[in-house]
Amino acid sequence: MPELPDVEGFRRVLAQHAVDRPITRVEVLDPQVLRDTSPRQLTTALPGTDLAKPRRYGKWLMAPVHQPGHRHGKDDPTLVFHFGMTGSLIWNDAAGEPLHPHDRLVFAMEDGELRYRDMRKLQGVRLTGNDHDVEVLLSDLGPDAKDLSLAEFRDRLQGVRRQLKAALTDQSVLAGLGNLLTDEILWRAGLHPRHLTTDLSSSDVARLHEELHDVLRVSIRRGCVPPDDSWLTGWRDQPEAPCPRCGTPLRRMHLGGRATVWCPHCQPAP
Structure with a gap:
């Protein structure tokens, strides 16, 4: 049951392994974990981009997207994770490691893979269009x-x-x-x-x-x-x-x- 400390741990996984490493491929193994986005959007928008420094708010985790060599701008997309009851982020150093039965998304990078794993699929992953969309998404939350x-x-x-x-x-x-x-x-x-x-x-x-x-x-x-x-x-x-x-x-x-x-x-x- 991921709560604030668990999501802080997932933020550390992102920060340690996935920041400023170009995404080479996105594999959508189960579209049911996608929210307000489609497999086509993820697989076309993300390859060739980098993830910037992630931030957590409450139980939400945001990974800003940017082009290599550029900073994330307010009109750039952001990957947003909510882990529901059973979600997690896993880093595998070796691409091609056998998939876990509950791996739903794979973000492949040059020297490893970031995997979104979720058994019950009560929440999931979004790709927002810009920073304003992130603000709207989080607008009903109280202070962290x-x-x-x-x-x-x-x-x-x-x-x-x-x-x-x-x-x-x-x-x-x-x-x-x-x-x-x-x-x-x-x-x-x-x-x-x-x-x-x-x-x-x-x-x-x-x-x-x-x-x-x-x-x-x-x-x-x-x-x-x-x-x-x-x-x-x-x-x-x-x-x-x-x-x-x-x-x-x-x-x-x-x-x-x-x-x-x-x-x-x-x-x-x-």
Whole structure:
């Protein structure tokens, strides 16, 4: 389930392996992962171009396209990736490596291949016409969670009357948080997923903001929400698992269609 830390990891894959290396061939193995573009557009527009320095916003990853020897201009296209529930970017040093069953797109370069892999195909890949199209695509998103100040965070939460789990996973409130991150942050902050945003005290908001940044810092370094024994994430998929902090059996429920895990002792009901 790719969230902000995972997409940061995919950004590093792009930055390390694919920047300023001419694309020699694009192979569309499964057109169902394409959004607002066609196989013909990808296979004709991209060969002979380079990818510029990628950037991430929330769960979205943008790879600007430019002609070799030129900078990306505002009227140049951009490859935009959204990884849905199961997407990823894989770099293979050797072209011709056997394909994985879920490889959907291949961007061949002189000394390797960038592959978009996705089992469930809930989101996918776009080729926007220009920078304005990217801005429109991202216009409904809230601020990126990674660099959010305490004041901005307080303003975002005060602007909605929602249960905390629903507010934090709403991409129009904050961009980048998903199920694993939100459950981990709420557990560390000692706040129940059903706690209302309007009932948060100043100290609740400050603690929540601090835990958000602590969890993101470690997760970004690891490229995922770590499934460590000291983390809620390390136990959430185990039946009858104990809270890694107090040993109380963890509870499970669905909130807004999302599987939610919490500790009834560390996160008392409001």
